[in-house]
Amino acid sequence: xxxxxLITTLSICLLHLxxxxxxxxxxxxxxxxxxxNNIKKxxxxxxxxxxxDPDDVISETSGGTLLMGGGPDVDEAISWMINKSGGGDxxxxxxxxxxxxxxxxxxxxxxxxxxxxxxxxxxxxxNELVESTIRNxxxxxxxxxxxxxxxxxxxxxxxxxxxxxxxxxxKVVIGGTSAGCVIQGGIYFDAEKGTITSQTALKNPYxxxxxxxxxxxxxxxxxxxxxxxxxxxxxDRRGRHITFLARIYQDWDIYGKGIGIDEETAVCIDEKGxxxxxxxxxxxxxxxxxxxxxxxxxxxxLDWYRDRRAIKAYKISGNENGxxxxxxxxxxxxxGGYWKFYYVDRGIxxxxx
Numbered sequence: 001x002x003x004x005x006l007i008t009t010l011s012i013c014l015l016h017l018x019x020x021x022x023x024x025x026x027x028x029x030x031x032x033x034x035x036x037n038n039i040k041k042x043x044x045x046x047x048x049x050x051x052x053d054p055d056d057v058i059s060e061t062s063g064g065t066l067l068m069g070g071g072p073d074v075d076e077a078i079s080w081m082i083n084k085s086g087g088g089d090x091x092x093x094x095x096x097x098x099x100x101x102x103x104x105x106x107x108x109x110x111x112x113x114x115x116x117x118x119x120x121x122x123x124x125x126x127n128e129l130v131e132s133t134i135r136n137x138x139x140x141x142x143x144x145x146x147x148x149x150x151x152x153x154x155x156x157x158x159x160x161x162x163x164x165x166x167x168x169x170x171k172v173v174i175g176g177t178s179a180g181c182v183i184q185g186g187i188y189f190d191a192e193k194g195t196i197t198s199q200t201a202l203k204n205p206y207x208x209x210x211x212x213x214x215x216x217x218x219x220x221x222x223x224x225x226x227x228x229x230x231x232x233x234x235x236d237r238r239g240r241h242i243t244f245l246a247r248i249y250q251d252w253d254i255y256g257k258g259i260g261i262d263e264e265t266a267v268c269i270d271e272k273g274x275x276x277x278x279x280x281x282x283x284x285x286x287x288x289x290x291x292x293x294x295x296x297x298x299x300x301x302l303d304w305y306r307d308r309r310a311i312k313a314y315k316i317s318g319n320e321n322g323x324x325x326x327x328x329x330x331x332x333x334x335x336g337g338y339w340k341f342y343y344v345d346r347g348i349x350x351x352x353x
Contacts, residue, residue, distance in 0.1 A: 041054050041133075041136075043133075044117060044127060044129035044130045044132075045124065045129065045130070046130045046133075047115055047133070048098070048099045048117070048118045049098075049102050049116050050102065050115040051113065051114050051115075052089075052106055052111060052112055052113030052114060055112075058088065059085065059086030059088035059112070059138050060086045061086050061088065061138050061139070061170065061172045061173075062171060063167060063172060063173065063221070063270075063271045064081070064084055064173040064268060064270050064271060065174055065175070065184060065220045065223065065268075065269040066078075066080070066141070066173055066174070066176070066266060066267075066268050066269075067176070067181045067259060067266065067268075068177035068178070068230075068261065068266040068267075069181065069232060069261030069262050069264070069266065069279075069283075070178035070181070070230045071231070071263030071264045072263070073104070073177065074278050074318075076266075076278040076279070076320050076321075076322060077175075077266035077268055077278045077279070078105055078108050078109075078141075078175075080268045080276070080278070080322075081139050081141065082108060082139070084139065084173045085111060085172065085173065086138055087109075087112060088137070088138025088139070089113045089115070089136060089138055090111055090113070090114045090115075090140070091115050091116075091117060091133060091134055091140050091141075092114065092116040092143060093116075093117055093134075093159075093180075094116065094119075094143035094145060095120045095145055095146070095150060095153055096118070096145055096149070097118070097145065099116040101114065101116060102116055115133070117130060119153060119154065119159060120149070120153060121153055122152075122153055122157055125153050125157035125158060126157050130158065131158035131162050134159065134163065135166065135170075137166065139172050139173045140163065140166060140172070140173070140175065141175045141176065141177075142174075142176035142180030142181075143177065144178030144179050145178070145179045147180075147182045147183050147189070148191045149179075150183050151190045151192075151213070151217065154217075155216065164218065167218070167221070168219060168221070171271070174220065178230050178231065179191075179230075181228055181230050181261065182230060183217060184218055184220055184223060185220075185223050185226045185227045185228045185259070186214065186215055186219070186220070186223050186224040186225055186227075187213070187227040187244075187254075187256060188212070188227060189211070189212055189229070189244060190211050190213050192211040195209070196209040196210050197235065197239075197240065198237055198238065198239025198240040199239065201239060201243035202239045202243055202301060202302050202344060202347045202348070202349060203302075203347050204298065204299055204300070205246055205247055205296050206297070206298035206299070210240075210243065210244075210247065212227075212248070212251075214248075214254075221271075222273045222329065223259075223328075225248075225256050225257060226257045226259060227241070227245070227256060227258050228258070228260070228261070229241040229244070229258065229259075229260045230263075231263055232281075232282070232284065233262040233263060233282075237260065238260065238342065238349060239349045241260050241286065242258075242286070242311055242349065244256070244258065245286065245288060246304055246344075249293070249296075250292060250293065255287070256288060257331060258285075258286035258287075259283065259284070259286075260283070260284040260286065261281070261283050261284075262279075262280075262282050262318075263281060265278070265279035265280065265281035265282065266279050268322070272329065273328040273329035274326075274327055275326045275327070276322040276325045277316050277318040277322065277324045277336075278318050278320065278322050279318035279319075281318060282315055282316065282317050282318065283316050283318065283326075284313050284315050284316075285313065285314040285331065286312070286313045286342070287313075287331055288310070288311060288312075290307075290309055290310065291306060292304075293310070293344070302344050303344060303345065304343060304344040305344070305345055308341060308343045308350070309341050310341070310343040311341065311343070312339060312340075312341055313339065313340055313341065313342055314326055314334050314338070314339055315337050315338060315339075316334060316336050317336065317337070323335070323336060340352065340353050
């Protein structure tokens with residue numbers, strides 16, 4: 001009887017050790033998907049906080065672009081970015097503010113670290129440690145603020161080079177909300193003199209506050225001739241967005257496209273050009289449908305009628321599951337939305353179906 005108990009006890013112990021070994025193998029398999037540089041990372045002078053492991057890791061990533069419309073952040077979109085980072089290091093960029101994004105992002109998924117860099121001068125934007133911190137990231141998120149600060153401080157610097165390296169060579173997600181979304185398009189409203197309302201833009205497309213730039217900053221796939229706009233529903237920015245498109249055609253002979261995003265809404269674009277919509281509002285995908293505006297001149301109201309078919313727009317709602325989408329590889333196919341037209345009659349924006 002004593003031998004039987006001894007044999008049973010020994011069998012249980014061996015089984016326990018076997019299970020521990022199996023669990024340990026699974027754990028090591030997960031951890032081995034990341035490569036540690038085994039070098040203590042020196043924090044850049046722009047760092048205002050980091051959560052998680054300060055040592056750098058290299059993880060398998062997939063590229064994408066996250067466009068968020070401002071207001072409350074969209075958890076599902078941030079989770080999408082985290083998944084594409086492979087659990088690596090995420091860097092938040094801003095020109096003012098705090099490190100509040102660190103803990104928020106860290107709590108939404110498994111990442112090695114989240115660090116915020118406050119880059120508020122060209123000198124800081126050309127710092128080598130700042131550049132290396134960005135280049136070593138597996139995802140970057142640009143906070144809201146004033147897009148003119150980002151243009152003034154970051155354009156034509158090592159920060160710009162690092163962002164374009166990440167998106168187009170390393171293949172990671174570059175995301176942003178509000179001002180951080182506005183600068184993602186190949187064409188963008190730089191707000192050099194301040195913001196402009198729809199009413200003012202429609203009344204005079206060449207108002208001194210309507211300042212645009214093109215093809216000289218962040219180079220996102222699928223967004224070369226696209227201009228984004230945010231806070232689309234508060235206030236109503238459709239009028240100024242369509243005026244941007246009028247100016248793009250009038251000044252540069254480009255058939256521009258636009259992505260307008262409501263607050264608390266996000267557009268997540270994957271490496272194939274599929275734009276998935278998350279959140280509680282709508283996203284609008286605009287494209288010039290016919291010829292350019294009948295009238296787009298200084299000190300004259302915009303007139304872009306074209307038989308009430310000037311701009312074709314696909315309006316699509318967000319949700320927490322990301323069921324609805326639009327394809328940016330052709331700007332035709334989508335799911336969960338519907339098409340309509342915008343036109344401008346002597347400075348007044350109208351809708352047709």
